[in-house]
Amino acid sequence: MNNKLVFLFPGIKYTCDMPLLYYPRLYFKSLGYTVIDVSYGSAFDTVEFHNQDITEEIYTAQASCIDQIRSCHPEEADQVFFISKSLGTAVAGWAEKELGLSVFHYYLTPIVQTFPYMTRTQRIALVVSGTKDPVIDFRLVRNQCHKENLPYLQIDDVGHRLEGPDVQKNLDIVKTVVQRMAQGTKQR
Numbered sequence: 139m140n141n142k143l144v145f146l147f148p149g150i151k152y153t154c155d156m157p158l159l160y161y162p163r164l165y166f167k168s169l170g171y172t173v174i175d176v177s178y179g180s181a182f183d184t185v186e187f188h189n190q191d192i193t194e195e196i197y198t199a200q201a202s203c204i205d206q207i208r209s210c211h212p213e214e215a216d217q218v219f220f221i222s223k224s225l226g227t228a229v230a231g232w233a234e235k236e237l238g239l240s241v242f243h244y245y246l247t248p249i250v251q252t253f254p255y256m257t258r259t260q261r262i263a264l265v266v267s268g269t270k271d272p273v274i275d276f277r278l279v280r281n282q283c284h285k286e287n288l289p290y291l292q293i294d295d296v297g298h299r300l301e302g303p304d305v306q307k308n309l310d311i312v313k314t315v316v317q318r319m320a321q322g323t324k325q326r
Contacts, residue, residue, distance in 0.1 A: 149224030231255025
């Protein structure tokens with residue numbers, strides 16, 4: 139078994155093949171990590187997210203992926219990273235607690251349901267949000283990070299996918315996020 143694991147927790151309509159999860163996958167694989175794409179099952183293929191209460195979807199995702207995570211034996215690994223996006227941030231925070239793990243988190247565009255897990259007692263390597271996120275006001279995320287003394291990266295003028303109309307800027311954002319992950323990895 140590889141002693142270094144990375145779990146990718148997708149969001150609703152933001153799969154592990156989207157840039158903010160795809161490129162970290164490539165980066166961590168290049169370092170010799172085993173990377174696992176967490177799946178919430180086919181029920182998530184049709185889920186939409188328009189600022190409604192997604193509590194049930196979070197519970198469904200948690201129940202769907204916990205055995206998959208457990209089967210990888212993260213408790214035996216020397217180092218474990220959880221990289222999560224949107225709904226995945228709430229699932230990743232819960233999974234760490236549920237399984238009694240100690241992992242490093244990269245929370246990309248966390249939702250309010252993630253806040254109970256975004257504390258200084260967790261090993262959070264980075265939290266990222268955009269200033270035009272319609273799902274959650276970036277100030278709430280920023281304030282939670284400041285309150286808990288968590289590393290925070292604010293991306294101006296982008297929404298929940300951390301992208302906007304300028305393709306070059308979008309590429310720069312992905313590059314910046316991956317570079318910050320690389321810095322966080324080296325500090326661990």
